[in-house]
Amino acid sequence: MSSRLFSKPLPTVSRSLALARRPPRHVVLARAESTINTAVAAKARVLKTLPEFSMANKVCMVTGAARGLGNEFCRAFIQSGCTNLAILDLKEEEAAEAAQELVKASCVDSDMEPGDYNVIGIGCDVSSELSVQQAFRRVMDTYGRIDSVVASAGIVENYSAFDYPFDRIKRLYDINVHGAFFTAREAARNMIPQGGGSITLVASMSANIVNIPQPQTPYNAAKAAVKHMAASLAVEWAKKGVRVNCLSPGYMLTKLTKTILAHDQELKKTWESLTPMGRMGDPEDLAGAVVFLSSDASRFMTGSEIRVDGGYCII
Structure with a gap:
């Protein structure tokens, strides 16, 4: 930097004079406090959310x-206000039990009562087109409409390519790929007559990278198919009011993953070391993304992928 900028001597002020001009500390504090409107501060403490993020008017x-x-x-x-929700899983008793537990938990420390919720559990084998159709029929009979659908059913297995049994490859594709397609197609068939809706296909960061050290080629390829499926269906149904997007999680600490990693801490360390944020994700880390994609907050968004992976795919 040029010394000419400081060629003119700066005026000096003695420390005693500067201190003399400074108001006492208690005066400064009093002046700052007097500018705060306590009524406004009280109102600002109330949590506020963009209305478009609300799921209160949605059947999910x-x-x-x-x-x-x-x-x-x-x-x-x-948690985002949905009171009409269908939980689908392979065994209906487990889906129904999950529905009851969710309603019970939602009423704790809340003004809501169990009767305020209409949450049902439905048995559905997503690898069967007929089973998916029957499940959607029950949803429509119960609620009369469907606004937001998330195709989350999926499995993962770790075999080397040479050792992967064909029947297990077929099963993986039937659930992860065909199941996502059947779910999306039936969702769109019911959404289009009502003016539209949102479909979220759950893929994985594995749609973009090759996981190491575990071998899982069919899974990675299946999730890449789901990602491109979302983009393709988005284009096909865009003018019909149906949005299709893709949510791709990274390594998540679900209960199942925790159980597996409890016996293999080195694998956990490897996964964490490969993730720029240095940790695995908590399932709650996906909440904001799935609500965004399923709500009106993303109403001009379709054919996109949101990766929630701690930065794994960027390196």
Whole structure:
């Protein structure tokens, strides 16, 4: 920096004079406090949310929702005001039990009562087109409409490519790929006559990268298919009012994952070291993203992917 900028000597002020001009500390504090409107401060403490994020006027449905990430999505919808929700899972008794537990938990420390909620559990094998159709029929018979659907049902297995049994590859694709397609297609068939709706397909960061050290080629390919499926359906149904987006989680500490990693701490350390944020995600970390995609807050968004992976895919 040029010394000419400081060629003119600056005026000096003695420390005693500067202190003399400074008002006493108690005067400064009093002046600051006097500018605060306590009534406004009290109102500002009340939590406020953009109205478009509310799910209060939505009928929602989530597949694979008796446990894991699907159940977390249901919890996020309820916390955002949803009172009409269908929980789908392979075994109806488990889906119904999850519905009861969710309603019970939602009434704790709340003005809501169990009767305020219409949450149902439905048994559905997403790999069967007929089963998916029957589940949607029950949803429509119960609520009369469907606004937001999340296709969350999925499985993952770790076999090397040479050792992967064909019947298990087929099962994985039937659930992860065909199940997502059947769910999206039936959702759109019911949404289009009512003016539209939102569909979220749950893929994975594995749609964009190759996970290490575990071998899972069919899973990675399946999730890449789901990601591109969302984009393709989004274009096909865009003018019909149906939005289709993709949510791609990274490594999440679900109850199942915690159980697995409890016996393999080195794998957990590897996953964390490969994630720029240095940790695995909590299921709650997905709540904001799934509500955004399913609500009117994303009304001009379709064919997009949101990755919630702690930065894994950027390196």
